[in-house]
Amino acid sequence: MPHIVFDIIGTCIGYDVMLDAIDKRIGSKLRQHDCNPELFFNAWGAACERDFSYLSLIGHYQPTKKILKSIFFRTLYHAGIKEPESIANEEDLDWLCDEWLKLKSRDGLPEMWKYLRDHGFTIWCLTDGDKERVKGYFLNSKLDMPDENIISCDSLGVGKPTPSVYEFMLNKIKTSSGSDADENIWFGAAHAWDCCAARKAGFKTAWVDVYEKYPCDDIFGTNDVVASGLKEMGEKVVETHAKITKTSS
Structure with missing residues (x-):
């Protein structure tokens, strides 16, 4: 999965x-x-x-x-x-x-999350914000996110982009899913530095241009997916994941 x-x-x-x-x-x-x-x-x-x-x-x-x-x-x-x-x-x-x-969700977020879930993805949240505040943002936006799938750096006592944060998240997912297949685990962000750190930890990465506009690949490296808007991000992640899975099987 x-x-x-x-x-x-x-x-x-x-x-x-x-x-x-x-x-x-x-x-x-x-x-x-x-x-x-x-x-x-x-x-x-x-x-x-x-x-x-x-x-x-x-x-x-x-x-x-x-x-x-x-x-x-x-x-x-x-x-x-x-x-x-x-x-x-x-x-x-x-x-x-x-x-x-x-604060509220960006345009296209509910549709993207639904699309990913419809294609079998489990969605997790990793945030520098405190958990209750982030849960409030989801409430403001009428978005459903299981409490156990929201991980705040406050609970870890260390913040992004420290490598151990991403390693913790990767290991948590592998433990919960009973899988050690890195190609099944993605990280999505609008911050190029965030994707860079996640990629170094072992995630497949998807960057979206809704905040920084320019990916600056020359300093942050390249991502598996680059998207214009959240809807496109979800579609490209599903498409790229299917290709990776087919190739590795």
Whole structure:
């Protein structure tokens, strides 16, 4: 039986709610400093991913929601706003953090998951976000995902892209399915670094362009599937998996 593990935030769950929230709350003030709200959001998220990964690597794991809140004013400062408290305060930050809980699925996700399940795939989730928050995103989007198939790095005390996270996930699936066939286990993400780490651990990988647009194969390497949109991703994974299975049988 084939399995596929998905990154959640950024891949399956989009950022539109947060982009709108930032624009609504502090967008006009950001623009007064020649700072585009979308660019600020990307800087905030990228800085969070970096600090999350670095802290994990040095054995000082911190949850993403804590990091996001802690680095908010620093990110404003790095965006060229020398007095961040002049455009945002703690009340603004608390409101924005609450908006993080309202994210919803990207277009095509329900259809992709149904297509994969209809073709025999078991779907898993591997996320840097805390489990309850991710479950809330699924609830917001009316998506069904078994609790036992949602794995948060919080439960491991180490975050992506540390190799042991992907190795844990791969071994968990092999143990649960009673199979040691790597060609039956896929990893799907919109982050090229995520796919790179998963591929090195032994997953077949599928990258989708809904977030980064460019795969940058020259630094991250090539994936088994590259797709434009989630629906195409599911279709290509099923098609490619069938070819791999036929060849190996």
